[in-house]
Amino acid sequence: MRNRIVMSMLAGATLLASALLGVSPAQAVDTKAQPADVPAEFGTDWHDPLTAAPPIARPATKSCQVTLADTEFRDFTPYQGTYTPPKGCGDRWSKVVLRLDGTVKGRQYDRLGYLHVGGVEILRTSTPEPSPDGIAWSVEKDVTRYSATFRDTQNVEMLIGNVVDDTYTGVIGVKATLTFYEGRPAAAQSPDRVLTLGADSTVTTPRNSERIVAEVYATGSGGGCEEFWYLAVPDSAPYSCQADKGPYREVQIKVDGQLAGIAAPFPNVWTGGWSDPFLWYVIPGPRAFDVKPIEYDLTPFAGLLNDGRPHHVDVSVVGVPEGQSGWSAPVNVLVWQDAQRAHVTGKLTLDRAGELANSSAYTPGSEERVDTDAGHRLTVAGYVDTSHGRVATTVDRRLTNTSVHRWIDGENMDGLDATWTDDESVTVDGRGPARTTATHRTYTMNGATTIGTDDRLRTVLTLGDRAAVVDTRDGRRTGWSRLDDTYSGDATYTLGVPRDQRHAVGTSSERYRLYGSGGCYDRSLATAQGVLTEDSSGC
16 A cells, blocks of 8 residues: 555656646646445545645755654653754754654544654654554645744654553554755745744843744644534533534734734544544545644734843634633744844834734524624734835735534534634735735634434534735735645445444545646545555646
């Protein structure tokens, strides 16, 4: 099975390289899987997990590899190790690629994990649920932005919290490596410093910071209701997961108590999600293996932060019932410095938050229903006086969430149709014509779980992760891209019986399209009863 994964990755890599090098679509790779006979139902083994996302493009330069961790997880004891910078590849790299290889067999839940180097979170991930015969999977991530951390010897901490007993037998084995490629990255990719918050949630930035970006790895998890926050209903509705004002969640970041950024959390679905692991055995939901951080441009606050004193940076999630846990939100602070000045001064000129709208209306009936309509807007602006002149930054962000949640008494039918948008515009005025990057993010979830009189549970679900990015300079477009990552699944099994009597069936598919001024990538996967039935690429 692993050979098919490698062949699929190579096909995708060839296509992406062709697109970036300007090869015509007719020359792109187009391969289809040649599966064995599809079984009538799931057996004791299935294809190793894989996704349709593109492989990391790698430069054709000298490379060096360092192992960060090679261990097994049986409980909640973190792995502790030491990272030493690579020898023979210098201390500046055009790209740094993280790779995690995992194995697990037997029976186990999906588990969440993290990897820290020098206290900096460089990966947040979840695991697939295994087959009795065992599976292997891998995750790759471009971590060039953490290069400043990798230049020094650092402590390594990794944890995938796990429970192994007579029932849940799956021991999770992992190996994590970094591969360094010689050369210099683009300045925008490589901050001068990567900082973390102290125990008191404070950070002290260099006094010559001219650009500051916070990234937050926000995940609702822990097995409680916040893992399925998008299904929460107001307290007035009879449902198993309640929240004061319903399902709206918003990840906010504050600097010294002042609202500095807002964002829509991505509705992650882990590999046991929606009560049906058979949906995810081969193709996980978008971002399940590589949880992307939320980014907040805090440059308008640089004038405030550059006074050499510690400042409080707090992250909170709007909508979580008071006293309820379930969200994790570690913060990295990326800093670009002005090499020609010891102190960069500036000022916050605007911090305007609109009223947070949040309506969740419950309609009782034979089919219960909650309609949610929510949103928020924030605009912040400020400037810094740098060695190359005054640079003003304006960040405008607007969030919306609409959803319809339907269920019946006993929750034997439970369905959701939800859309989240997160529109962000960042304008930088200084050092030439004004430059704007406008990003329109859309996340969608549409599905239902039903339990029949024969105790057959069926889940039908479609997930979407989309983004449109447009770069302009002085009002004229200079670059653009479109992402559309769509997953669909339909799986059924019998409840309340031993694993070998579930008679599970299921199909799943994913299409990942990324195209724009930088090239084109398009890959489709499909499965049936754990067998890969399609793997095609082409633009």
